[in-house]
Every structure is written in structure tokens, then in C-alpha cells.
Amino acid sequence: MATTIGEKIRSLRISKGMTQSQLAGQHITKSMLSQIENGKAQPSMGSLQYLAQQLGMEVSQLLQEDGSAEISKLLKEVEDHAKRKEYIEVIAKVKPLLEEKLPLILDVARLMEYYAEACFHTLNEDGEGAVDKAVEIYDHFGLYVEAAKASYIMYALYFTKSQYGASLDLIRNVWRQYKDKKSSRDVLFELSLYYAEAASLSAIGYYEESRNVLLEAISLSHDEKVYFMTDHFYRLLAGISQLIDDEENFGKYMYKARQFAQFSEDEQSVLMVELAEMECLNWKGQYAEALELIQRYPEMKNGNYRGYWFLQKGISYYGLGRYLEALEALSQVTMPDSAHHPIDKASIHSAGAYIANIYAKQGELDQARKLIEQVYETMKVFPPSPYLSFVKETYHEFCGG
Known part of the structure; x- marks a missing residue:
């Protein structure tokens, strides 16, 4: 019969002349170690690493029979x-x-x-x-x-x-597995699950449900005083507030997102907050303010944020009636490799709707119709967003229906 992990730990402990109290040390209780050795509880990976260290071996040596x-x-x-x-x-x-x-x-x-x-x-x-x-x-x-x-x-x-x-089905199944079988709590993993669930819900247009999940995550962070991914939670909350036209909470969540991004000294997180601010200013029609902020971050024209940066720059120019400059910027919009969420994809695809409008203003109506038809066909299955609304309005204006 195969030896269980608990039996192996007990055998190794005895062979080294250690008591349960000595092996348990300060990391786990003697009661928990007793349950592990008797097969009534399973150790977490953290506990296994600790026990292996106490026994003078690698985790792989403790677990595997045929390493x-x-x-x-x-x-x-x-x-x-x-x-x-x-x-x-x-x-x-x-x-x-x-x-x-x-x-x-x-x-x-x-x-x-x-x-x-x-x-x-x-x-x-x-x-x-x-x-x-x-x-x-x-x-x-x-x-x-x-x-x-x-x-x-x-x-x-x-x-x-x-x-x-x-993705949503998977995360909810993982939640069930974790809650049913966990022998100890892993707060960082729980926060990761909350984020994945919220992102999946928002990706299929369940914005209120996504917001509720994010608020649960933030509550857990506060209770446990563990602020892993907190800037991401608040930034996603701010984005959802925009999508459901909740301007009051948008400002509150963006302020929190900026605080935590600066606290963590995460340069990438700070840049993502700035991008969200640019987007918000453009949505509110404050194009000059948006353009001023955009021009403060020329480094964004390269790397992961290139597509988003040029998009917001093009929208600002478009809103200011500077159509040639808008066309130049929007023509440089490309889909980032990291754009997997449909709202992110919708934002990038919407560049085509702005370009179509510029074509129309230049009298190139056939080219405008052809482009907006392509963009609409791509985006019509995406969840509701201001970007999708703009594409639909442009499509109906040029193509009818």
C-alpha cells in the first residue's frame, strides 16, 4: 500500500528523533500536525515547505517516491x-x-x-x-x-x-474546490480568484455583479490587511462605474486606484491609472485637458500602451476638430498583445469609427461606409460600452438600419 504524505512525515520525524512540538515549531499547531500525520488533514504547500525544511530535505523529496x-x-x-x-x-x-x-x-x-x-x-x-x-x-x-x-x-x-x-464557469468551480477542500486559508489566492471572477463577469456585461465581487475583494483586503492587487480592484471598479454612468463613484475609485498605485511604486500601474484618466476626460468632452495629460506621457507611444495612447490622442484631436491630426494618431492605433478583455478590444476597434467619421467629413462616404461596416461587424457581439454605442451610432448614420 502506498505511503501517504502524513505517514511519511511521521516516519521521518520519528527517525530524526523529533517530537510533534519540535517539528511543528511556530509555523503550525501541534494539533494540525497530528491531523496531517493521521491523514485527517492535508497540508498546504506552505506547510509542506516548512515541514520539509524542518526535516532537512526538499519538498520534492518529501512528496515523490520516484524523483x-x-x-x-x-x-x-x-x-x-x-x-x-x-x-x-x-x-x-x-x-x-x-x-x-x-x-x-x-x-x-x-x-x-x-x-x-x-x-x-x-x-x-x-x-x-x-x-x-x-x-x-x-x-x-x-x-x-x-x-x-x-x-x-x-x-x-x-x-x-x-x-x-x-472563464466564469471555471473560476466559480475553482472557488467551490478551494472552499470545500482547503485545509488552510490563502488570502492572496482568494484575491486572485475575486479579480478573475470580476473580470469574467464584466467581460459578458454583468457589470453590477462584477462590482459586487470587487467590493467583496476590497473588504477582504481591509479585514486581512493584505493589499495585494488593490490598485487593480479600484481601477476596475472605476472602469465599471464609467460603463454604468456612475460618475460620483468613478472619481472616488480612481482616487483610490491612484493612491494604491503610488503606494506600491508600481510604474505600470501608475501609467494604467493615467490612461484611465485620459479616457475619462475624453468621455466627458474635456478634450484639451485630455490632450495635455496625453502629451505628458510620450513614452506611452511605445510598448504595451501604444494602442491606447494613440487612441486617446486621436479622440482628443477629433473632439477639438483637428481632424488631420486625429487621423494621423488614429492610424497608428494597433491592438496590444495584452488586450484580452472585450471592453479593451472595443476601445481599440472604435478607432475605426472615428476614422470613418473623418472620411465622411472629407467627402469620402463610400470609404466611410465600408470601414464602419467592418468595425460594426466585429464589435456587435461585445458587451455594452460607450465605445460600442459610438460605433453603432456611426453605423446607423452612414448605413441606416
Whole structure:
């Protein structure tokens, strides 16, 4: 009969002459250790790492009966590539393993997770099988929270394929798994689940429900005094407030988003807040103020924010009646690789509606109709937003119906 994790921990503890109190130390209670050793509770990954350290070994040695030195070596290489965001290299090193019969060991599960995350970042659709393998391994060892975390990776993979309903179903299923089987609480993971659920809800147009989930997340952050992703929560809340025309709360949430972004000294987060401010000013018709803010951040014309920056610049020029400058800016709008949410996609696609309006003002009506028909066909399935409303208005104006 296979030895359980609890039995192995008990055997190793006794062989080293340690009492339960000595092994438990300050990290876990003696009662919890007793339950783990008797198979009545499963340790979290954090507890396993602590117990392995106390026993003078690696977690992989504690868990696996048939460890592989080659796989352990490969895992270290893949971890280094992942830290450097060298996702192509991660895929190249791990993909050959997918055709092999892999042992049920922890290192393989971690390799599968790195592979699935690399698939997300490279828009590769080949990550689902790797997630399934990681979940299988974690379940095998009774690491149910780790299994839930591995399943969570599929949320990002579904988003890259615009499968937002599947993403929501997955997150709610992961919530159930986590709540039913957790042996200890992981607040950071819970906050990640809240964010994924809120993003999925907003992606299918359930804005009120998304806002409620985000407020629950912020309440948890305050209760636990853990402010992981708080700037993201407030920024998403501000965006939803715009979508449901809640101007009062928009200002409050943007103020909070800016506070937490500056507190965390996260440059990327600060830039995202500034982009949201540019967008808000344009939506309110304060085009000169928006353009002034846009021109303060010329570095945004390169990198991840290029498409959004040129879009807001083009809208500002358009609103000011400077159509040639608007056309120049809008012609440089491209879809960012990171744009997976339909509202983000809608914003980028809406550049075509502004260009169509400029064509019409120049007397090029046939070109305007052709362009807006293409944009409308792409966007008509997106959830409600001011961008979609503008596209629809332009389409009906030029094409009727």
C-alpha cells in the first residue's frame, strides 16, 4: 500500500528523533500536525515547505517516491527562463515532455504550470493539457489548494480565446474546490480568484455583479490587511462605474486606484491609472485637458500602451476638430498583445469609427461606409460600452438600419 504524505512525515520525524512540538515549531499547531500525520488533514504547500525544511530535505523529496534528477534540473532551467519572461524558451524546453508518460511528481506539476503560463503569454492554445496534468498530480498527493491554483491558470487561457463564459464557469468551480477542500486559508489566492471572477463577469456585461465581487475583494483586503492587487480592484471598479454612468463613484475609485498605485511604486500601474484618466476626460468632452495629460506621457507611444495612447490622442484631436491630426494618431492605433478583455478590444476597434467619421467629413462616404461596416461587424457581439454605442451610432448614420 502506498505511503501517504502524513505517514511519511511521521516516519521521518520519528527517525530524526523529533517530537510533534519540535517539528511543528511556530509555523503550525501541534494539533494540525497530528491531523496531517493521521491523514485527517492535508497540508498546504506552505506547510509542506516548512515541514520539509524542518526535516532537512526538499519538498520534492518529501512528496515523490520516484524523483527524477533530470526533471529537477530541467525545472530549474525553466524557472530561470520564466523569471526573465523568456516564454518561447519555456515552451521549447517543456513541450517535448508532453508526448511522454510523465511520473506523478511535484516537479512535473510545476513544469506543467510554467508551460501553461507561457502559452498564455505567447497566445499559444496548447496549455490546457498541461493544466490537467498539473491538477492530476496535485490531486494525487492530496494538495487540493495547489490543484485549484493550477486550474486557475485556465482562466487566463480562456480569456486569450475570448471564451468568457467558460472563464466564469471555471473560476466559480475553482472557488467551490478551494472552499470545500482547503485545509488552510490563502488570502492572496482568494484575491486572485475575486479579480478573475470580476473580470469574467464584466467581460459578458454583468457589470453590477462584477462590482459586487470587487467590493467583496476590497473588504477582504481591509479585514486581512493584505493589499495585494488593490490598485487593480479600484481601477476596475472605476472602469465599471464609467460603463454604468456612475460618475460620483468613478472619481472616488480612481482616487483610490491612484493612491494604491503610488503606494506600491508600481510604474505600470501608475501609467494604467493615467490612461484611465485620459479616457475619462475624453468621455466627458474635456478634450484639451485630455490632450495635455496625453502629451505628458510620450513614452506611452511605445510598448504595451501604444494602442491606447494613440487612441486617446486621436479622440482628443477629433473632439477639438483637428481632424488631420486625429487621423494621423488614429492610424497608428494597433491592438496590444495584452488586450484580452472585450471592453479593451472595443476601445481599440472604435478607432475605426472615428476614422470613418473623418472620411465622411472629407467627402469620402463610400470609404466611410465600408470601414464602419467592418468595425460594426466585429464589435456587435461585445458587451455594452460607450465605445460600442459610438460605433453603432456611426453605423446607423452612414448605413441606416
